[in-house]
Amino acid sequence: xxxNVVEVKGLTKAYGKVxxxxxxxxxxxxxxxxxxxxxxxxxxxxxxxIISAQQFATSGELKVFGEEPFENSRVLNQIxxxxxxxxxxxSFRIIDVLEVAKSLYEGWDDDFAHALVEDxxxxxxxxxxxLSRGMLSSVGIVVGLASRAPLTIxxxxxxxLDAVARALFYDRLLEDYAEHPRTVILSTHLIDEVSRLLExxxxxxxxxxxxxxxxxxxRGRACTVSGLKSAVDAFVRGKEVLERxxxxxxxxxxxxxxxxxxxRSYAQELGLEFAPVSIQQxxxxxxxxxxxxxxxxxx
Ligand SMILES: Nc1ncnc2c1ncn2[C@@H]1O[C@H](COP(=O)(O)OP(=O)(O)OP(=O)(O)O)[C@@H](O)[C@H]1O
Numbered sequence: 001x002x003x004n005v006v007e008v009k010g011l012t013k014a015y016g017k018v019x020x021x022x023x024x025x026x027x028x029x030x031x032x033x034x035x036x037x038x039x040x041x042x043x044x045x046x047x048x049x050i051i052s053a054q055q056f057a058t059s060g061e062l063k064v065f066g067e068e069p070f071e072n073s074r075v076l077n078q079i080x081x082x083x084x085x086x087x088x089x090x091s092f093r094i095i096d097v098l099e100v101a102k103s104l105y106e107g108w109d110d111d112f113a114h115a116l117v118e119d120x121x122x123x124x125x126x127x128x129x130x131l132s133r134g135m136l137s138s139v140g141i142v143v144g145l146a147s148r149a150p151l152t153i154x155x156x157x158x159x160x161l162d163a164v165a166r167a168l169f170y171d172r173l174l175e176d177y178a179e180h181p182r183t184v185i186l187s188t189h190l191i192d193e194v195s196r197l198l199e200x201x202x203x204x205x206x207x208x209x210x211x212x213x214x215x216x217x218x219r220g221r222a223c224t225v226s227g228l229k230s231a232v233d234a235f236v237r238g239k240e241v242l243e244r245x246x247x248x249x250x251x252x253x254x255x256x257x258x259x260x261x262x263x264r265s266y267a268q269e270l271g272l273e274f275a276p277v278s279i280q281q282x283x284x285x286x287x288x289x290x291x292x293x294x295x296x297x298x299x
Pocket of ligand 1: 018041047
């Protein structure tokens with residue numbers, strides 16, 4: 001598959017007066033890892049539910065693999081959707097979930113699934129209702145990865161997962177994606193943790209699309225400069241400053257935009273130091289400035 005996997009235009013979902021999704025337009029290209037980021041209640045789950053035909057939009061256009069997804073098995077067979085609180089039949093053991101998944105996903109890799117079960121130390125014959133919260137999340141991750149679905153959507157798949165298991169998820173995703181490219185949409189609040197995985201970032205705020213940008217471009221979009229307050233003030237004059245702070249005679253400023261070679265040598269003359277700004281910091285800054293001071297809880 002090449003080209004666009006998802007195309008949405010003017011997508012809107014209203015619940016009475018609440019617009020959970022408000023005129024959102026974007027495309028998702030094949031074989032990339034997308035981050036769908038946003039605060040609680042921003043509209044991420046609603047968008048992912050609409051893309052995977054679990055909900056209808058109020059208005060707007062939607063194409064997935066070039067077609068409308070509703071009751072369309074050609075499209076739906078290519079999507080694996082992993083959500084935070086997946087429900088399973090009471091009698092199901094982990095091995096039963098794997099058997100069902102095997103029959104659902106054409107690209108399913110059973111050896112990979114069993115290797116992941118070992119990696120995550122999952123008791124394969126234990127009933128799901130007896131698993132811990134984190135183990136249950138790991139089962140979802142195993143299914144999402146081993147499905148190798150052309151469009152794999154992870155909606156906050158981490159509930160209860162410890163840091164080691166989360167790191168394992170990121171590592172296995174990257175390794176497997178390198179060998180078997182597919183399109184992945186990852187929705188999360190843990191932006192710093194996942195930012196190294198992401199190739200493209202979509203930020204949703206209050207139902208609207210705030211940012212739709214290549215992750216590398218985003219990484220290069222800002223830096224912080226720090227040093228003596230007088231030197232920082234002189235350096236940032238005429239530049240776009242996202243944030244400034246000062247303690248005594250020392251100051252730090254976060255600047256938007258690329259710095260020229262002249263800028264860099266001028267900064268050196270002034271004895272200033274540079275540091276990169278993480279995607280998370282940048283999104284917090286941009287969310288704050290674009291949402292007119294509403295603040296952000298990404299931190
Ligand atoms: N069935 C529903 N009825 C009414 N309002 C709803 C319904 N489902 C979602 N909403 C509202 O739509 C908005 C977006 O919700 P959504 O679940 O898509 O956000 P989210 O970005 O996934 O949030 P979180 O990160 O907290 O999971 C919220 O204001 C939510 O209250």
